[in-house]
Amino acid sequence: GQNIDQPTEMTATEGAIVQINCTYQTSGFNGLFWYQQHAGEAPTFLSYNVLDGLEEKGRFSSFLSRSKGYSYLLLKELQMKDSASYLCAVQLGSSASKIIFGSGTRLSIRP
C-alpha cells in the first residue's frame, strides 16, 4: 500500500523557524510536492522536489532524500499568515494522474 506520514499538528512562534517532516512508503516515486492550505481555502502549490537535496524559495525551503523516503519543509521568519495546513504529496508516476496526499500538518503560529 501507499503511506505518507506527517505530524498532525505543530505550534511555533512568530519570527522563529519550523521544520515539518514527511516520510513516505510508496510503490512508485517521481517527485514530492508541498502544498499550503489555509482554513476553508484551496491548497496552493509551494514546492516540488525530484532530486535529493534542498530547494530554497524565499522563506520556504524543501528537502528531499529519496533513499530515506523523507522530506521536510522549512519555514523561516515565521509570520502569523503562515498559520495553515501543510500537505505533503507524492507523485507516483511521470504524469499527473497519481498524486497521493498525506493527511496534512496544521501549523499554528503564536505571537
Add this chain to the structure above:
Amino acid sequence: EAQVTQNPRYLITVTGKKLTVTCSQNMNHEYMSWYRQDPGLGLRQIYYSMNVEVTDKGDVPEGYKVSRKEKRNFPLILESPSPNQTSLYFCASSFQNTGELFFGEGSRLTVL
C-alpha cells in the same frame, strides 16, 4: 485570470437526490481530477481524467460518476447521495506532464 471554478460552493441535500458539482478550468489543462477532503484522512482522489473522453477511477470512486466531454469541464455526479458522502470536494487541474495541481475553491456538501 487563470482559475478553476467549482459550483456550488455550498450545498445541503437529502439522501437519494441526484446532484452535480461542476468544475471548469481556463488554463487548457489536459488533466483534471476530483478529491474529497475529510478530517484526519487528507485529500483522497475520486476520479481523474487525462484528457477529453478519458476518465479513470481514483482511490474512492464508489457512489460517484464523472464525464469529460470538453477539455475545460469535468463535472462530478452523485446519482444517489448518501450521508457518508458529506465532505469537502476539490476539483484540480494541471498540465499532464507536470503534476502541479491548481485547485478550485472547494464545494462543501452535506447529505442529510
